[in-house]
Amino acid sequence: MSDVPDFTLIPAEGGDTLVLTGAMVVSRVGPLDMRLRAIATPLAQIDLAGVTTIDTVGAWLCCRLSRDTGAAIINADDVAQRLIKALQAVDDGVTDEPVQALPTWLRVPSEVGDAVVGMGHGTIGVLGFIGQIVMASGSMIRHPGRIRARALVHQMELVGVNALGIIGLMSFLVGIVIAQQGAVELRQFGAEVYTVNLVGRLTLRELGILMTAIMVAGRSGSAFAAEIGTMKLTEEVDAMRTIGVSPMEALVLPRVFATVLMMPLLGVYAALMGIIGGAFLAQLTLGIPFISFIARIRTVVPVYDVWVGLIKGPVFGLIVALAGCYQGMQVESNAEEVGKRTTAAVVMAIFTVIVLDAFFAVFFSEVNWG
Template structure:
């Protein structure tokens, strides 16, 4: 005996009759439903005596057959009769199952409005986070014993010491590329010796700090967001608040201070490694001795180029640290949110760093440090 929905058309004295059998349930009626809808010939009776189980969907199908073929429903069980009676006064909707798609202008305006709303809510949360950070920092200054020295030192190691290898290699290779490509272009004017000026100034002033900030954002900013986001998701941060520990003091301040301080050292270290890379390739391809290149850098690079990099470094570090911690604190819902916030922390931090670098470039040019 089949558990599905079956039917047969039989000849009768007063016309043809449709005999339904089996289970007419939402889970079993699928195949038979398409075939039943294809019946267009007149039917005198629709016999439900062979139907073992029926639900609202099955009753609706039987009622629909009665309406389209004109057949009279007979042999219905008490349950089937009650369901059919309840559905008898309901008419099938002929409305469009797929709503009309709004025009391009309406979609653009709607999307723009949604993005503006999201930006407004995000800005409000960011301002609130900055305010909480300032309050927590003031509290730590008033009560120095509350400063998490161990956590701060640990973050110094993770952000700075552990990153020396990758940042040094990256900066060394960048110095090689700048020197090699710069020498090729300057050779057209017979000014290969100016490669020293190019490498020294662009690394100390711009690329050393900027590339370091981008690397720290991808490495440490993402780690901050993932670590704090996971703690938020597992309710560890709520537990900290419950026992009287401020998450800002315990988690955010040590990370932000560590990345702000280490960006100064890492930015300078990156610039030095880039200059060493430029000196290395110049010794091999331009005939400028390695030590002569380094000595020449001291003569052609003004001191304020170094100051420019040192001024920008802690600002970039502050942006990266605050962005990573802020995105981590916004995690809620499920583990997928951790990945989204981690990605957003990196993207927003890098974007903010590049925008700030452009403002710094204009500012320092206007004050004569060009």
């Protein structure tokens, strides 16, 4: 008997009998499928006695033909019966009825409620993640030999040293913009000299550390989420647990500690580059010598402005690292999830940093540090 699939039609009063022969497998049924679709006569039965081999595609073809014509499938062997029953069970669970959409006056509250519930679950998840970090940190403190110094230094290089170029350029340009815009407004009152105060206090107290946190969130926070998310997707994290390595100690803590340690240093560096940018523009447009601008910074900027920036640094670093690592650890199913979680990590970090910066501004004003 040939393995090439074919069919014959046996006429009968109640409808023709379709007799299938050959191998009903995916590599052979393509031409047969086109011929079967062209059958115009009514069918009563589909006879599989002559089928030598059948796979899921062949069984699906028989099920589709039976569903479309109402013909009964007969003389199927055990393999064909199991495949056909499985496919029919799937078809029985599928409904073509359209899902009725809720009216607008119900859909909007429903979506808002889902968002609120999602925020609640997310908050609980973040708190649980922070608890895991605290426990892992305590375990490493009790057992200093488990501290991964090389991983920590490597992450400090990635987060801090490799970011010096982009953060320095960004801060330098921001300093120029602040000095230029401030000078334009202060010139109306003959107070261009106070451009020094404006640049010094803004960069050291606010913009230096804030712009640095935003840049690190976009650069390193997204990298944390993508790296850990990809490892989750490829089951490397599960493999680490299997061999007795804690993912929190090996993946999360080095990134968190590195970001917390490097953020204050990057903030100070960004503030200095902003001041240099302001001094550069002041010498070009205001006639204030570069050295005089730098020297005046020491007299017009209070020391507590520097401390405000230094206090914000570790907090912002913790937020950025937490957002990136948490979102990376939430990746579950596919590569698209990695992209979504990476985006969520950046948005979450930047939003939280700005909210905390506003809180710090009010707090330090209340304690007379503003």
